[in-house]
Amino acid sequence: MIDAELMELALALSRSAREGAPPNPWVGAVVVDDDGVAGQGWTHPSGGPHAEVVALREAGDRARGATMYVTLEPCAHQGRTPPCVAAIEAAGIRRVVASIRDPDERVAGRGLQALRDRGLEVEVGLGAHGVIEELLPYLWQRSTHRPWVRAKVAMTLDARVADRTGVSKWITSAPARERAHRLRSQAQAIVVGARTMEIDRPLLSARPGGVVSERQPERWVFARHPLNYCTPGVSITSESPSRFLDRLGTEGVLEILVEGGPTLLGSFLADDLVDDLHVHLAPIILGDPEATPAFRLPQPGLLSEALRLTHVATQTLGVDVELSLRSASALARQAAFEVELVKD
């Protein structure tokens, strides 16, 4: 295998840690000697070993003189686990290929420097585009100190989230709803608006494959008035979206999922707080002005001033379509990462 394929493998491994690793970054690592892949690893849930250590353990003696491919710069500081650079040196790794630098201020190049100081060969930048896309929520939180905000809306082709009687079960098909549970599993917090809580009474739990995940996101409802109903275990906040994000960011939350309704989603959008919008579009039409719209902006304006996102990907989910859109500021920062995080 060539360098690029080995980093692709490390990236694929990192995805296995996507749901378990947060609040740590989900990292993949591969140890390769002259005979091929000697060890593979991904980040274990918080408090468990980092990807590098898992791969080194699997490689055992084969790590001596070998190369490590790792999606993120190894840490040089003592956290809940000992620094990875020490483990890498102790195992006898000769060369480390790290896809990107870690913007975390406790790392920020110190990991790479520590490896060089210990006499290891170090390279940065291989496969950075794909790794940055994968790690965006982590990179975003570490550089803005706010969580990455995803919003998900399941709507008809005419952009309605419920019919005139409030019925929304089910606009989208089972594969789209399964995908929605995956999105919940990836977030550390889910938020909804007051009316959604009162009308839909959602559980807001992550149940991919129909099974309640072991790790569940925090659940929040935005409410400025006493609620008629609130699902047990769901916390209530009267903060502004902006202040809420500041607080969760400080607590180390990497990603939240905004599930609506239209007013909460509109207020996040109007304040440029939605980084990533997933629209699950069902091929059905209500054609009814009385049906609930998917988006309600606080101060709707003219076409020339309309809120503009960028379409980045499409996938089919059963009979439905998922459109992924990103904000201009998220894309700008992503582009900046591609410069900053590959500096050697």
Place this chain on the structure above:
Amino acid sequence: MIDAELMELALALSRSAREGAPPNPWVGAVVVDDDGVAGQGWTHPSGGPHAEVVALREAGDRARGATMYVTLEPCAHQGRTPPCVAAIEAAGIRRVVASIRDPDERVAGRGLQALRDRGLEVEVGLGAHGVIEELLPYLWQRSTHRPWVRAKVAMTLDARVADRTGVSKWITSAPARERAHRLRSQAQAIVVGARTMEIDRPLLSARPGGVVSERQPERWVFARHPLNYCTPGVSITSESPSRFLDRLGTEGVLEILVEGGPTLLGSFLADDLVDDLHVHLAPIILGDPEATPAFRLPQPGLLSEALRLTHVATQTLGVDVELSLRSASALARQAAFEVELVKD
């Protein structure tokens, strides 16, 4: 080249006739001898030679003993041009591979039989799936005696076709508007509703590449009251959509394009008269309940009764996305074609 590739070539050639051939079907033909492709052709505009004759002319003497690949069963009747089967026999073609039978009642297997009667080897069915998809408007009109109805709507992500002041220029980007002109070029008639005519004052001409096409579709506006404005050259009808389609179908119109507004589109949709819906989705959000919705059904109902289409394709058009959807009845007939039109 193998058989399947040669039929793919014939199909590709047929697309060159997509805009010029109607009201005739757009057909492609390839003549192949032992040395390879000897002649290629596609249907010339009405009154001009059919694809088979163009390919035979290019092949010249090489047609003797050769094979012809043609997307549609050759005609056996005298129309504005002499029957193709006679020309094929006269040129000395030994074997004809026709992708599908022609459902036109003047052909309907008689072309294939005439070739067999003349001692030629005949095969049917190769590449039928792709040819049926390409020729759907023609096949539809010949079997239902109504034109294939396409609808196109350019809308925001929240399914609005204009802001609260009526401004709709431009929701979609230049590549999407270019695509819209292509769709106009493929139709033989364009229809709009009365309010769209009065408010948008559309030219309704096909101007792909910014150039006014030589062949222009008929232009119609549905109006039950005297109009405050009507673009010169646009005809007014007070018929029901259903009666309008019966009339145009009888006149041999293969395809019409419904361009809105919401009420006309809604009435075509409610009567199951839209076969093919092209949604040009711009990644912008108005979030305004006062903005014009893309779809207004005459009797909007509940989610459980909502009008359901099937998503069949997605493509990006610059920053916008085109979703193609089809009605259940169009898909059912398309599936039936795949059985009926490959019978030998």
